[in-house]
Amino acid sequence: MHRIFQAWDSEKKGRISAENFFTMAKKLGLNLNYDESRVLIATADKSATGNLTLDEFFDLVNNKDDALNVDLDHISSIFLLNLD
Secondary structure (H helix, E strand, O other): OHHHHHHHOOOOOOOEOHHHHHHHHHHOOOOOOHHHHHHHHHHHOOOOOOOEOHHHHHHHHOOOOOOOOOOHHHHHHHHHHHHO
């Protein structure tokens, strides 16, 4: 999960912005617009910084409500192939 977070954190600042989130969601084929990305960030942003930390990102991806409906194995394989 940490390597996936690092790939989404394109600016390497230790956080994922709404822009980072939107860009990566589009690359994965998730049907989100920018405003929806901002809303997802806001709902998971427990620290109220406007960005997601690793823990907040993990909680969002693994939430019980399936807000993202993400197949973690698929995401892992995409990024691990591109990061090596």
